[in-house]
Amino acid sequence: WNQRYNEAFQSTVDRDAKLDAVAEEIEKDLQLVGATAIEDKLQDGVPHAIKKLRDAGIQVWILTGDKVETAINIAMACNLIHPEMHLEKVELPDVAIDPSDTANREASLKKINDENRNNVESQLNEACSYEPTKDMERALIIDGQSLKHALALEESVGEDDGPMLRFTNTCVAVVCSRVSPKQKADVVHLVKTKHGRITLAIGDGANDVSMILKAHIGVGISGREGAQAAMSSDYSIAQFRYLTNLVLIHGRWSYQRLSLLICYSFYKNISFSTAVFWFGLNTGYSGILWWEDLYQTVWNVFFTGVPIFFVASFNKDVHYKATLLEFPEMYKDVQYGQPFSKRVFAFWVVDALIVSILVYFIPTYGVEALNPTSSRSDGLDSGLWLCSFTSMAAIHTLINLRLWMETRTWNWVVLLVQFLSLTFFWMWAGLFQLYTPGKFLGFVSILGTYYMMLNNFAVNGICIACFVFT
Helix, strand or coil, X not given: CHHHHHHHHCCCCCHHHHHHHHHHHHCCCCCCCCCCCCCCCCCCCHHHHHHHHHHCCCCEEEECCCCXXXXXXXXXXXXXXXXXXXEEEECCCCCCCCCCCCCCHHHHHHHHHHHHHHHHHXXXXXXXXXXXXXXXXXXXXXXXXXXXXXXXHHHHCCCCCCHHHHHHCCCCEEEEECCCHHHHHHHHHHHHHHCCCCCEEEECCXXXXXXXXXXXXXXXXXXXXXXXXXXXXXXXXXXXXXXXXXXXHXXXXXXXXXXXHHHHHHHHHHHHHHHHHHHHHHHCCCCCCCCCHHHHHHHHHHHCHHHHHHHHHHCXXXXXXXXXXXXXXXXXXXXXXXXXXXXXXXXXXXXXXXXXXXXXXXXXXXXXXXXXXXXXXXXXXXXXXXXXXXXXHHHHHHHHHHHHHHCCCCCHHHHHHHHHHHHHHHHHHHHHHHCCCCEECCEECHHHHHHHHHHHHHHCHHHHHHHHHC
């Protein structure tokens, strides 16, 4: 029997059928004594989590080292594929080489490798030739040996999509079985570089580390298979079902908050700097300052810098339990980059330019044109400082009110910070009223400058009117 088994094992034709026939000869009249098994079941909430990720427009790929049948069962158990779905399997037949033929071994290996590559290419091209119907859902099932040749085909075509990627573009799910840790990383790298998509890799074992490191975002599950994946990841979670909260809730909020932080920072600094540009045009670039030095120093620190960080930390557009988890489709606006598109950024820039025009030209020409007489007791003209202070008060108020309009979450921290930021400018200027204007070492002190600016502004109705109108 052993001789017949070795002959069947070394056969290059119908090897599986011959092995089964020889095994049937000895596997009979046996008495079952017992059986042992290791249960490898899914964690709680995995099917529900994958369904929400798919509803959010996220394509899910399974990369596992299990055999094809086990991988398909896992995919069905987690609702990634279902019986009504069209499954396109790409597999290669087992081919045995005669170990005694050492002379032609290398040539035989090369011939088998070329045949396998052509076989995989023909299977994928045939799958791509069929256009899916509107209601048809397709999934790709590919083993590790076939995946090796599919990856080689993708590399051979350069930046264009090879047959595997062309087919996966029409699939709702992809299952790769019998893959090595290197192949997992290669698949992630392929999707990341050729399609330019944001990739997230999640795993719980040491064989997932290379894949986690290769993806844009690596998530490790700290479980019974050790802590290697969790230690190598960007985020570590206890169970797979927590991935929905990480991606659909915190991922969406983080993208929106970061987008607001970037756009608002550009907005306030463009409007502030462009106002100086208009002043330079008006004065022939004489070098005279439009904003007072001390005010420019604290503009991005106390006046406008602090509130945006608190707003960007707490801002939430919708409630997560009642909205984001119930309607995962809301994640698609982040996928398409709507909060930080070129159109949105251009809108902020145009808005900043409009603000700079308003805060410069209205106070400048309004105060000078409508205030022909002096409001100072010594009869001198307040001139530059009075116009500058009116413009300064207007831009500070506008910039802070603009942030109020973008704030979606109001709590006592955000409310306190924004209120203090809005009023700090007046407190800043008012503190200098406590001191008597004078000279220090022969130079006019900044206290006197602020006294002249605020005092004249407070008693000048034209300045107040220009401020309110702006």
